[in-house]
Each structure stands twice: as C-alpha cells, then as structure tokens.
Amino acid sequence: MSLPEQTRPLQQTKRTPPGDAVLGWLLGILAGLLGLAPWLITGAQLPLQNSWGAEVMPDQMPVSLLPLSQYELTTLVALLTAGGAAAGLAVRIWQPARRRLVAWCAASGVLAVQFSAAVQSFTVLDGGLADGTLARIYFAGLVAGVIACIAASLVAFLLLVSRPRALAALAAGLMAMPATSWAGEWVAGFVGQTNIPAAVPAVARWIPALIVGCALAWCGLRPARRAVVWLADLALLWVVPALFISVGYVLGTRAMAGDLQEMLLMSRQILAATLGPAGGALPTVGLALAVALAGLGIRSIAARRRSGNRTDNTHR
Incomplete structure (x- = not known):
C-alpha cells in the first residue's frame, strides 16, 4: 500500500471549517442552556412582581426563561455569566485548530440563547405589569441590568478563550x-x-x-x-x-x-x-x-x- 493511500483516511477525518463552526455554535448553545439550567429546573415561573397588574398566587405566574425581579439581580448575574464562562472554558480545554472561528461561533451560540431568553422573559413581563411610571422605570432598569449581565458573560468568555x-x-x-x-x-x-x-x-x-x-x-x-x-x-x-x-x-x-x-x-x-x-x-x-x-x-x-x-x- 502506498503512502498516499495510507494517509487518505486521516485526511478524510479532518473537520472542515463549516464543521468546526457548527460544533462551536452547538457548544455555545449548550453552554448558554447550562447557565440557565438551575433556574429552568425549578419550573421557570416568573417571580411575583410588586407592580403586577393582577393579584395572583406564585404558581399562577407565567413561565419566564429568566427570573426577572429586582430581588433576583445577583441570580441573573450568576445564570448569565455562567453560560459565557462555561463556553470559554470548553473552548480552552478543547483547543481546536481553528480557535478563532470556533470561539466566535461559540460566543454567538451563547448570545443566541441569552438573547432569546431575554426577549421571551421581557415579553412576558411587559404583558403583565400594571401601567404607570414606576412600572416603566422598573422595566427599563431590568433591561439595563440584563444587558450588563450579558456583556459580563461575553467578557468572561473572551478572557477564558484567550491564550495568555x-x-x-x-x-x-x-x-x-x-x-x-x-x-x-x-x-x-x-x-x-x-x-x-x-x-x-x-x-x-x-x-x-x-x-x-x-x-x-x-x-x-x-x-x-x-x-x-x-x-x-x-x-x-x-x-x-x-x-x-x-x-x-x-x-x-x-x-x-x-x-x-x-x-x-x-x-x-x-x-x-x-x-x-x-x-x-x-x-x-x-x-x-x-x-x-x-x-x-x-x-x-x-x-x-x-x-x-x-x-x-x-x-x-
């Protein structure tokens, strides 16, 4: 058997750039879901709100992929930054040949999960809050807080995937x-x-x-x-x-x-x-x-x- 014939199977098993991109993206999605998992396993019902438009029991609150509440801000920090950190750590351990490509695809996967969770959660919150200035300020404050948490998640990811x-x-x-x-x-x-x-x-x-x-x-x-x-x-x-x-x-x-x-x-x-x-x-x-x-x-x-x-x- 000639040398080219021996090496051909090894060359065929090498991943292509699109394959690495897909793997990186899936890794990011899994990491983002892992970050939210401690909240999701509880049933993910929106916490009771001081400015809710109707009086309801805790188990009657709608499903929310993020625990939006001023009382849960540190929980939001933990859930969102954990997703970025998990993705960064996974890429660092993996050390793929196309490191930059995989890293950006993984980051996009994490952001896709977190952005989708934020949109769903704020849609639910906006639909149930009572009208009024205080409720609008509360809503805007939570939006700013979640954006800051997602930015911190991205910072943690970039630091962990960096070579130094x-x-x-x-x-x-x-x-x-x-x-x-x-x-x-x-x-x-x-x-x-x-x-x-x-x-x-x-x-x-x-x-x-x-x-x-x-x-x-x-x-x-x-x-x-x-x-x-x-x-x-x-x-x-x-x-x-x-x-x-x-x-x-x-x-x-x-x-x-x-x-x-x-x-x-x-x-x-x-x-x-x-x-x-x-x-x-x-x-x-x-x-x-x-x-x-x-x-x-x-x-x-x-x-x-x-x-x-x-x-x-x-x-x-």
Missing part, C-alpha cells in the same frame, strides 16, 4: 463569586429555597477563595508581570462578594423601592461595612493566597522531580 494564562486567571477572579452563586442555585433548585441545609452557605463562603487560589497557582508568578493578576484577583475576591451582598440587600428591601437616593445611601453604607475588617473578607483572601502559594510550591517540586528524572535517563 494571566487573562484566564483574571477571568477566574471575576467569576469566582458568580460561579459559587450559580452552584448554590442548583442546590436551591433541587431542595427549594427554604430547605437549603445550613452547611451549604458555610461551605459556599470559601469556594471563591479556592477557585481564585487554584487559578493563581496555575497562572504562576513568572514572568513577574503576572503579579498584577495576583493583586487583581485578590482584590476582586475582596470586592465582588461585598457588591453581591450590598446589591442583594438593598434591592431586596421593599421599603426603599423607588427611592434612588435612599437606596444609594444604604448601598454605600453596606458596601463600606462589608469591605471593612468586620466584613470577614480577610480570612477568605488569606485562604486564596495560601492555596495559591501552596500550589506554586507543589508545581515547583513536581518540576524538579521531572527535571531530575530526565537527567537520570540521560546519564543512563
């Missing part, structure tokens, strides 16, 4: 808290919000630190400019959970609904309290730093052993 480890590690810092919140939504989806075991929030407090610590250990400190990523990730680990707590508390307080000045004042007060020593962020940041340094040590020992084994084999 430093950018991927930065994405881990941005996604540590939303990813933890997304995992918590899975628990709530299966057992219900009122039946979550007390151990879950206690464990969830430390998960962002473990994510950041492992990402920094993987990123490394060489070249020296990667130290900027270490500082940025540790700062994000300090600030992002405080933002989640502040936003969740302020938007969840019905007494201040519509009073923007009072809401901003309380958000600053809560943010300052959670960022301060009493907020409890220091142990979390310390754990992330300890995990990162321990990971660097393990990598260094492993590299020395591999180098020693190669030297021994050379002498033999």
